[in-house]
Amino acid sequence: MKKYVFGTVVLLAAALLFLRHRENGKRHELSFFAMDTPVTLTAYGPAAPRGLRDAEEAVRKIERELSVTMPTSAVARLNTGETLPAASAAGRAITAALELCAETDGAFDPTLYPALRAWGFTTGEYRVPSRDELTELLKQCGVRHLRREGGSLRLEAGAMIDLGGLGKGLASDVAAQALKDAGVESAVLNLGGNVRTLGARPGGGRWRIGVRAPEDGLLGVIETDEGAVVTSGNYERFFERDGVRYWHILDPKTGEPARSGVVSVTVCGPNGERCDALSTAYFVMGPQKAAAFWKERGSESFVMLTDNGDLFVCEDLAGRFTVDQERKNAKVTVIRR
Numbered sequence: 604m605k606k607y608v609f610g611t612v613v614l615l616a617a618a619l620l621f622l623r624h625r626e627n628g629k630r631h632e633l634s635f636f637a638m639d640t641p642v643t644l645t646a647y648g649p650a651a652p653r654g655l656r657d658a659e660e661a662v663r664k665i666e667r668e669l670s671v672t673m674p675t676s677a678v679a680r681l682n683t684g685e686t687l688p689a690a691s692a693a694g695r696a697i698t699a700a701l702e703l704c705a706e707t708d709g710a711f712d713p714t715l716y717p718a719l720r721a722w723g724f725t726t727g728e729y730r731v732p733s734r735d736e737l738t739e740l741l742k743q744c745g746v747r748h749l750r751r752e753g754g755s756l757r758l759e760a761g762a763m764i765d766l767g768g769l770g771k772g773l774a775s776d777v778a779a780q781a782l783k784d785a786g787v788e789s790a791v792l793n794l795g796g797n798v799r800t801l802g803a804r805p806g807g808g809r810w811r812i813g814v815r816a817p818e819d820g821l822l823g824v825i826e827t828d829e830g831a832v833v834t835s836g837n838y839e840r841f842f843e844r845d846g847v848r849y850w851h852i853l854d855p856k857t858g859e860p861a862r863s864g865v866v867s868v869t870v871c872g873p874n875g876e877r878c879d880a881l882s883t884a885y886f887v888m889g890p891q892k893a894a895a896f897w898k899e900r901g902s903e904s905f906v907m908l909t910d911n912g913d914l915f916v917c918e919d920l921a922g923r924f925t926v927d928q929e930r931k932n933a934k935v936t937v938i939r940r
């Protein structure tokens with residue numbers, strides 16, 4: 604009799620352990636549209652359903668604060684002349700953007716909105732502004748137009764802030780934190796090419812993040828531990844006039860789409876906000892300047908595709924990036940320190 608009781612207890616314990624193990628690895632997914640892009644959040648384990656709801660709310664909250672097109676957002680109100688507390692979430696994001704502008708020698712510039720708007724990139728009413736018009740508009744761009752008065756930020760008339768170059772990366776960090784706070788230990792978040800992982804992949808091993816190729820399909824796969832994998836590409840948002848393609852990443856020096864020979868650049872690092880800003884900055888810099896910047900500053904590593912089909916890969920990433928079969932004949936240059 605005793606033997607049977609013991610056997611049953613062992614069996615029950617094994618069944619419970621099995622169920623718990625299965626529940627820990629159970630995959631939950633939530634998709635929605637926010638920040639002008641499709642968002643897919645995937646989380647594992649019993650805390651996932653609540654964590655995903657919190658993460659969605661966190662993304663929407665960031666959008667409500669940073670959106671340049673929602674008239675009620677903190678950034679939009681700053682852009683119409685209101686003051687903004689520097690310590691608010693939007694104020695802190697702007698301060699981080701200004702620091703990234705200085706760090707990248709102006710390649711990342713959050714004050715380009717007057718020029719960006721003239722191209723119609725935020726409204727979809729695309730047009731090609733004249734050189735004279737852009738030269739005029741560039742006078743309203745530049746961080747010198749942002750004033751800090753005590754604990755407040757204020758813009759001079761005509762100047763406008765746009766955090767489109769780092770907003771999704773920042774939102775991915777905030778969403779990852781919301782999942783962590785809810786007790787989720789493993790998740791992968793994708794906000795329109797801004798990927799952020801949390802914890803380890805269920806079942807062990809590194810996360811494998813597919814990097815989109817410009818013509819659909821994959822450019823390759825990056826293996827990563829917890830962190831961000833952020834891609835900026837000229838195929839994300841663009842229009843064509845008379846056979847010329849114009850895209851949404853502008854060269855702050857000209858106010859025109861940055862023609863540095865880059866098609867896409869993917870940046871890896873611990874922080875989504877920084878990786879997002881740097882993906883935009885590296886795009887503007889082009890392969891040579893970005894490589895020099897990376898060597899000098901020891902900043903976040905990248906994989907860059909140029910318009911002749913060549914790939915540039917920082918040495919730290921070389922062992923973790925596998926180029927897709929379709930491009931196995933591409934010339935790959937490993938950038939070394």
Ligand code: ADP
Binds near residue numbers: 796852853879880883
């Ligand atoms: P995506 O939004 O497609 O992921 P990016 O992260 O590169 O791509 O951000 C592009 C957005 O950043 C543009 O839509 C615009 O809002 C803004 N932007 C464009 N050029 C610059 C620049 N040189 N510096 C900072 N922000 C920029």
Ligand code: MG
Binds near residue numbers: 769878880881882
């Ligand atoms: Mg960016």
